[in-house]
Amino acid sequence: ETGVTQTPRHLVMGMTNKKSLKCEQHLGHNAMYWYKQSAKKPLELMFVYSLEERVENNSVPSRFSPECPNSSHLFLHLHTLQPEDSALYLCASSQGGQGHYGYTFGSGTRLTVV
């Protein structure tokens, strides 16, 4: 257990479904991140939240909608996804954006879109 918990671990959803991924950290960190990792590709940064405010959205399609209700929780709401959205979705947190702080990652949600 890393201190960052992601649920569910696995998710299979149809293209017309709506689902949400959840991430929780109790490390006292004030920045949280969503990454996507497709097969055989590097991690891609999707969203950055700092002090519960979204500070970055890396050209992510609107079918992915993040939400950060407080500094401990981060959600990724999914709707009308495509099969190419199947991937490992990773959440991470850090103590601010300063360069000398590391990130703590969760174990990820393995998403399959059918």
Added chain:
Amino acid sequence: DAKTTQPNSMESNEEEPVHLPCNHSTISGTDYIHWYRQLPSQGPEYVIHGLTSNVNNRMASLAIAEDRKSSTLILHRATLRDAAVYYCILRDQGGKLIFGQGTELSVKP
């Protein structure tokens, strides 16, 4: 974000030291050198980071060249559990963690 260059893959024998190189010739003065590793079916795990001086922790050592244009992650005695993809990443003040392809390390018994 400044780029890093790593070999795609490396092999090691169990219980031998492993030196994983990373080139970062465009590093700026405020960039920290971070190393993470990702075991199969898991999220990345922090290994070590440094700015100018060499660093040691319970997992590994980080040797940073004097001009900071390269660094080496040293695993002192590789075990089968060290087989993973190792990422070398430059992170500046306020910067994000941007991952490259990393080095896939395999460890032979």
